[in-house]
Amino acid sequence: xxxxxxxxxxxxxxxxCAKGELAYQVTKDGEAIYYPxxxxxxxxxxxxxxxxxxxxxxxxxxxxxxxxxxxxxVSLIDxxxxxxxxxxxxxxxxxxxxxxxxxxxxxxxxxxxxxxxxVFDPVEGA
Amino acid sequence: MAKLxxxxxxxxxxxxxxxxxxxxxxxxxxxxxxxxRALDNCGxxxxxxxxYFCATSQSRMAAMAMCEYLGIQPKYFDSTQIGGSSFxxxxxxxxxAIAAGVCEVAVVAYGSTQRTVSRAAASQRDPLPHEDPYRxxxxxxxxxxxxxxxxxQYGTTRExxxxxxxxxxxxxxxxPVAFRREDLTIExxxxxxxxxxxxxxxxxxxxxxxxxxxxxxxxxxxxxxxQKPAYVLGTGEYIxxxxxxxxxxxxxxxxxxxxxxxxxxxxxxVKDIDVFELYDAFTINTLLxxxxxxxxxxxxxxxxxxxxxxxxxxxxxxxxxxGGLSYCHPGMYGLxxxxxxxxxxxxxxxxxxxxxxxxxxxxxxxxVLSSQCTVILGSGDTL
Numbered sequence: 001x002x003x004x005x006x007x008x009x010x011x012x013x014x015x016x017c018a019k020g021e022l023a024y025q026v027t028k029d030g031e032a033i034y035y036p037x038x039x040x041x042x043x044x045x046x047x048x049x050x051x052x053x054x055x056x057x058x059x060x061x062x063x064x065x066x067x068x069x070x071x072x073x074v075s076l077i078d079x080x081x082x083x084x085x086x087x088x089x090x091x092x093x094x095x096x097x098x099x100x101x102x103x104x105x106x107x108x109x110x111x112x113x114x115x116x117x118x119v120f121d122p123v124e125g126a
Numbered sequence: 127m128a129k130l131x132x133x134x135x136x137x138x139x140x141x142x143x144x145x146x147x148x149x150x151x152x153x154x155x156x157x158x159x160x161x162x163r164a165l166d167n168c169g170x171x172x173x174x175x176x177x178y179f180c181a182t183s184q185s186r187m188a189a190m191a192m193c194e195y196l197g198i199q200p201k202y203f204d205s206t207q208i209g210g211s212s213f214x215x216x217x218x219x220x221x222x223a224i225a226a227g228v229c230e231v232a233v234v235a236y237g238s239t240q241r242t243v244s245r246a247a248a249s250q251r252d253p254l255p256h257e258d259p260y261r262x263x264x265x266x267x268x269x270x271x272x273x274x275x276x277x278x279q280y281g282t283t284r285e286x287x288x289x290x291x292x293x294x295x296x297x298x299x300x301x302p303v304a305f306r307r308e309d310l311t312i313e314x315x316x317x318x319x320x321x322x323x324x325x326x327x328x329x330x331x332x333x334x335x336x337x338x339x340x341x342x343x344x345x346x347x348x349x350x351x352x353q354k355p356a357y358v359l360g361t362g363e364y365i366x367x368x369x370x371x372x373x374x375x376x377x378x379x380x381x382x383x384x385x386x387x388x389x390x391x392x393x394x395x396v397k398d399i400d401v402f403e404l405y406d407a408f409t410i411n412t413l414l415x416x417x418x419x420x421x422x423x424x425x426x427x428x429x430x431x432x433x434x435x436x437x438x439x440x441x442x443x444x445x446x447x448x449g450g451l452s453y454c455h456p457g458m459y460g461l462x463x464x465x466x467x468x469x470x471x472x473x474x475x476x477x478x479x480x481x482x483x484x485x486x487x488x489x490x491x492x493x494v495l496s497s498q499c500t501v502i503l504g505s506g507d508t509l
Contacts, residue, residue, distance in 0.1 A: 074271070
């Protein structure tokens with residue numbers, strides 16, 4: 001059987017990002033999968049795409065101190081639909097990002113140097 | 127199934143040049159130097175070697191390169207590359223190869239010139255399109271996030287993490303070839319330049335050149351050699367993830383699996399172990415591995431290390447050579463844990479030698495807490 005993939009999982013993910021959508025995949029049993037893949041882990045089964053509401057909670061966090069430039073956040077975010085992703089929490093000082101903080105997705109548009117990618121902002125009043 | 131317990135023994139150990147090696151030295155030069163020194167250490171010749179195992183981040187096909195370099199055609203070769211725990215995996219594979227009758231004298235070697243050529247040049251990273259945009263400083267940021275969870279869930283403090291670095295330094299003072307031997311205090315660790323919170327540069331392993339080798343053979347051949355054999359009693363290998371995003375629980379490493387597998391193979395429990403050599407790429411590692419290998423309960427690692435328990439004179443000797451934090455860390459440090467564990471059993475560790483070491487544990491870590499491999503070594507009395 002030959003069914004050539006027309007688009008890579010990464011390309012589909014980025015197409016969603018370009019529309020402002022945080023996409024993820026689900027197995028036939030409804031388990032959320034991230035990063036996007038060709039087949040489901042464990043079973044090797046089929047994966048379907050879904051779009052997240054874009055809300056999540058900081059699971060783990062660090063502030064990176066580069067040799068040049070300002071410190072910045074790197075966090076792992078547990079998205080409400082049940083998957084975890086690496087991202088950056090913005091619009092807050094990096095050292096003030098805390099585990100348990102509620103955050104909402106925002107897309108950084110593509111530039112000549114870098115494709116579109118998702119970051120997160122604190123949810124106001126959460 | 128073949129009986130593996132004690133079917134192989136580490137009979138020779140050697141470090142290559144360490145620290146900052148001569149200009150233009152290659153990882154292969156260091157592996158060759160380590161190989162010959164380790165063979166000399168036990169009284170075997172290069173022509174005796176019929177199994178060659180090696181890995182380095184600076185070569186995609188390390189075993190091939192070393193077979194050419196040394197002019198050998200071993201019956202068994204293996205360059206399994208799972209980061210810093212590769213060498214524990216190699217020891218497990220040596221056991222299997224000896225049990226299968228494929229080889230009798232195996233060398234496990236490592237070499238790195240990362241201080242000379244820079245860490246970035248020595249360890250090219252796989253492209254990760256779902257992590258790269260966020261510029262994590264890898265590997266420190268991955269371990270820092272694991273530390274953030276441990277601090278959040280168990281109240282572990284930066285001072286407790288710093289106690290790991292200070293304990294390692296106090297051991298390094300007893301090791302003449304350790305890279306950093308000057309005094310180090312908790313305050314100095316906390317006030318050092320921040321790398322990736324909560325880690326300062328003193329929570330992070332050294333960046334050195336270095337390499338070495340160990341020689342393993344059968345118990346029969348081990349009897350006639352120059353060193354006391356350190357028998358391989360048991361091994362355990364476990365891969366839980368590759369990227370930090372996919373680590374199932376950041377406060378529990380795969381050592382919670384590899385340790386029990388190794389204990390079962392060795393027929394021992396954690397209480398039987400006299401010295402622990404635990405891969406301390408970052409201060410959080412030592413806490414995680416003490417917990418996951420069953421020395422203390424989950425969440426109690428911070429208080430344990432702060433009590434002085436793992437320092438020289440403490441009740442649980444850990445990283446008796448000074449560790450990756452103060453002795454040497456050329457990028458994939460696992461081989462040095464095996465060297466120290468074997469030497470503690472041989473009783474050749476000078477000022478840092480522990481009394482009556484019959485069982486030593488060497489635990490390797492690779493990637494971003496990704497691969498965890500445990501090797502338990504024992505004296506002849508444990509067979």
